[in-house]
Amino acid sequence: MTIKAMGLRVVYKGGVVAVNGVDIVFRKGVVTGIVGPNGAGKTSLLKALARLVPYQGLVYIDGYEVSRRPYSFIARMLSYTSDLDTPSFLSYTVYEALLLSRYPVSRGFLESRRDYEVVDRIVGELGLEKLVDRRLNELSSGELRRVLFAMALAREPDYLLLDEPDSHLDLGGKAEISRIIRRYSSGRTIVLTTHDLLFAVNTVDYVVVMDSGRVVLAGKVGEAIVNKGVLEKIYGVKIEAVWRNGRLLIIPLYHG
C-alpha cells in the first residue's frame, strides 16, 4: 500500500509550473507532512496524487497508474479533503454528507444497512453526535474540520490525503485534529499539507519540505526539521528548534 510519484509535474494554464519534477514514495502506516511556503506546490502535489488536476509524469497507487483509471476507481481507495465550499442554500446535514461520502463504495441507489453502520461508528468514534443534524454551512471551523475528516474516513479508504487539515483552527482545535489523525494512522497511508511547523512535528512521522515546485528536504521529522538552515532559507525567518521531553518544538523568531 504505497503511493509512488515519478517525475511528477503540474503545469497550470498560462504556464505556471506548480510541481516541477517530484519523485517520492509514501508508505503504509506512515503519516507524511508536506510543508513549505505559499506557492511551493504542496496542494498541487496532493491534488495530482488524487488525480484531481492534470499532471505529467507517473503516479502509482497500489501499483495502478492513476491517470489511466476512472475517478470512481481512485475514489474507492483514496479520500482527499480540502476546504469545502458549500452553498448556504443547498446544504446537506452532517449525517447526509457522511452517507454521501460513501457513494464510491456503496453500490445501490439508496443506502444499505452497512452504510449506516459505518457512518454511525465514525460518528461515535469522533464524537460528532451533537452535530449530525446540523447543516454543513452552519458549522464552526473546528467542527467542519472534524466533519471533513469523518467524511474522508466514511468510505474506509487505505489512503488519506488531507490538504491543510489544521487551517482556521485555534490551538485546541489543532491539538484535537492532530490526535485524531494519529489515531487513524495505523494501517493507512496519510499525507497532509500544513503551514504550521509545530502542528507538523506533533502530527507526522516524515516531513517533506517543498519550495518552488521541488522537494528540497525530506526525512524523519526530527532529523529533517533539525536541519533548520533549509527552513530558515525558504521561509526567510529565523527558527529555533528545541527538544523538550522527547518532543521537538519549533519556534519562529519573527524579528531575528
Place this chain on the structure above:
Amino acid sequence: MVSTKYRLWVFTITLTTLAILVFVLGNYFLSQGASSLTSRVYEYRFYRIFIAVATGMILGFTGSYMQASLRNPLVDHYILGVGGGALFTVYLTVMFLPKTIPWIISLAAIAGGFTALFLTIAIAESIGGSDIAYVLSGIGVSAMFSGLSITLSFIISTKNPYAIHLLLGSLITVSRKWFPAVIVLLAILWFSYILLSKPLNTLLLGDLYSKQLGFNPRLYRFLAITIAGASASITVAYCGIIGFIGLVSPHIARLLLKTVDNRFVIPVAGLVGSILLLLTDNISRVYLASSIGEVPVGALTSAFGAPFFLVLLVRRFRGRGL
C-alpha cells in the same frame, strides 16, 4: 434526523394527492355538461388534464436538474432564458412551416433553447458565475428573445391565431399530436433521474468533491443541463413559456422532504409540479373562464410564482438558507 422512511412517505403522500386531484378534477370536468358533449370534447379534456400533469412533472424535473447542476436555487428554464430562446425558434418555424409537425417544431425549440442557455451560461460565467450572475444574465437573454418573439407573434397571428397563447404559456392548444413527445420526455427524465441523482448530489459539494467521490463533474453537469434544457424547450413548443413551476417545485419538495438530496427531491418536485400546473390550469379554464375569460396558465404561474422567487432572492441576500 430525517429518515429515508419519512422521505418515502412524503413521496407517497404527494403521489396520492396528485392521483386524487386527477381523479376528482377529471371526473368533474369530463362529466360537466355531459349530455351535450361530443367525443372530441371528451378527448380534448382528457388530453388537457394529461398534458397538464405531464408538463408540470417535466418542469419540476428540469427545474431540479438546473438548480442542482448549476448549484443555483434561483433558476429554472424561464429565468435562464431557455423558454425565451425556444419560443423564438418555434415562432420562426411556425412562420415557415405549412402545418404543425411536432418533431420539427421540437427540434427548432431545442436549438433555440440551447442557444439561449449557452448564451446565459457564457455571460454569467464571464461575470463571476455567481447565482445572481446567472439570474441577471438570464433576464437579459430572456428579454432579448422575448422581444423578438413578441414581434414575430404579430406576424404569425394572422396565420395562426392560437400561436399567441404560447407567448404567455397556455394549455389551450394541446392536442394528441404531442402525446408521444410528452411520453418520451417523461421516460427520458425518469430514466436519467436514476443515473443522475447521485452525481448531482456530489455536485452540490463542488467539482473537487464530485471528482473525488468518483464522478466526472463536467460530464454529469453537461448531461443534466442538456437533458433539462432540451426537455424544457420541447414543453415550450406545445404550451409556450410556463414560468416559475420549475423554480418553485424543487423548493417545495426540499421543504417537504427536509433535505436537498436529489434522489428524493427530483421525483417529489416532479409531482409537485404536476399538482401546481393541474390546479392553476383548472383555475384558469374553469373559474376565470366563466368570469373574465380563459387566462393563459403561464400568467397565473407567474403571478403566484414570482413572489416566491422574490422571497428567495431576499433570503439569499440576507444570507439565510431555505
